[in-house]
Amino acid sequence: MLGISVIPTVNFQCNLDDIQAFLAERDEAVHFQRLLDKLFDKVIPNLEEFPAMGRDFLLGQPASVEGFQLYKRIRSKARNASIREYIFDQYLILYAIDEGKLYLLSIKHHDQLSFDLTGHWPAGA
Numbered sequence: 001m002l003g004i005s006v007i008p009t010v011n012f013q014c015n016l017d018d019i020q021a022f023l024a025e026r027d028e029a030v031h032f033q034r035l036l037d038k039l040f041d042k043v044i045p046n047l048e049e050f051p052a053m054g055r056d057f058l059l060g061q062p063a064s065v066e067g068f069q070l071y072k073r074i075r076s077k078a079r080n081a082s083i084r085e086y087i088f089d090q091y092l093i094l095y096a097i098d099e100g101k102l103y104l105l106s107i108k109h110h111d112q113l114s115f116d117l118t119g120h121w122p123a124g125a
Contacts, residue, residue, distance in 0.1 A: 004102045005049045006044050012104040019109050041089055051102050054086035
């Protein structure tokens with residue numbers, strides 16, 4: 001018996017497209033199918049049965065002004081929803097639980113979250 005309904009948002013689907021392109025640029029396209037397999041075979045079924053398994057995102061303390069502004073925006077939009085984050089393999093998923101439904105908000109590969117200092121640093125500096 002399944003628990004809560006899991007619903008991917010448009011943003012989540014766009015994030016998957018971004019991950020697919022990101023992995024293709026790195027000649028790691030084979031990893032995208034593995035991601036999809038793990039999402040459908042393990043992650044989503046686990047979220048259906050154990051929706052609170054991720055860490056409460058709103059308990060975290062932002063470490064920058066920009067982070068604090070984003071935190072405030074998310075908190076105001078969340079209203080009564082629980083916003084949670086779940087890390088698996090090389091991915092971070094942000095999701096919301098509200099009124100018996102779980103909304104997949106975003107997914108990122110951990111390398112998408114870091115800075116490309118070589119690409120941004122001026123040549124010769």
